[in-house]
Amino acid sequence: MNRSGSLYIEKESLFHKLDGSVKLLMLILWTIFIFMFMDIRIFILMSLIGFAFISIAKLPLKNIAPLLVFIIIFTFMNSLLLFIITPQYGSSLTGRYTVLLNLFGYKLTYETLFYAITLSVKYLSILPITIIFIFTTHPSKFASSLNRIGVSYKVAYAVNIALRYIPDVKDEVRNIVNAQQARGVAFKRGDASVYRILKNYIVILIPLIISSLNRVEVISNAMELRGFGISKKRTWYNREPLHKNDLIFIVLSIVLVILGIFLKQNFSIGFWYP
Incomplete structure (x- = not known):
């Protein structure tokens, strides 16, 4: 990956x-x-x-x-x-x-x-x-391809960011799980009942959502400082012809x-x- x-x-x-x-x-x-x-x-x-x-x-x-x-x-x-x-x-x-x-x-x-x-x-x-x-x-090439077929570059870039940050969200889940396991919370089979494990996974959704919202705010501020969205059109560094x-x-x-x-x-x- x-x-x-x-x-x-x-x-x-x-x-x-x-x-x-x-x-x-x-x-x-x-x-x-x-x-x-x-x-x-x-x-x-x-x-x-x-x-x-x-x-x-x-x-x-x-x-x-x-x-x-x-x-x-x-x-x-x-x-x-x-x-x-x-x-x-x-x-x-x-x-x-x-x-x-x-x-x-x-x-x-x-x-x-x-x-x-x-x-x-x-x-x-x-x-x-x-x-x-x-x-x-x-993701970057896909965003430029979407823009090629008429999709707004703002929408295309949003798709690009969403795809790029899937690994970050996955890593965040792993970090939260590891932190909770260090505190004695069960996430593995055999450590607790299936119901308890599922309940523990549901609990970690709250810090994950908070972390994701913080990341969204950082990204949006960075894009705003760079003037993203001011122009109606934009060029793409890695766009290639068909x-x-x-x-x-x-x-x-x-x-x-x-x-x-x-x-x-x-x-x-x-x-x-x-």
Whole structure:
């Protein structure tokens, strides 16, 4: 992880050399394509392509693992809520009713289980391109790219600062946790119950918020002293023109959405159930 670039991982790869606005466009159009369908076959194919992109980007697994774990937990919780709230929703979509679990009048069907799996794979298929966007885009270059496509430089710079200070907030959390552990507060498994550990983590949010607000005030004062925001436009030191690969990925992203529209209109692809 590059300290000057937040979650950005400095590597020499095809995706690292792409313009930030191009990667943002890829993420948006990729997401639009995914949300056009409810077909696990398409999601599996897009997931394979996406993880192949991650391999090309040469991103270390240890750096992207936390985000992977978070998304997997999110999809699991989403599926669990689906089972609890609408255990027969999949059956209403397919017109079939095959009971998988019948417990005290609660009936979960195979169709709902398959629907939940499809929904989970759908979310996971967006993950690879999101990882590429987050970990291969330097905040400064991304800010200039946003400004290139018409976003105000004030907004672009705010995004830049937010991305840059993620590591600082993470370090602040670590420092607060270490200070509390030195005072005997439990934060590790085995030192206290899960409920107590979660409660302790919630308590440290207060000093973290105060510290973050102090940092915001320091930054805003420094920017104000330098006259930030006086001019309507600004130049960018590290802005580069679009290259051949940028144009290729723009075209491929647009073609992907056009393909999705064609498939949707001509084949009426809805929720696929084998």
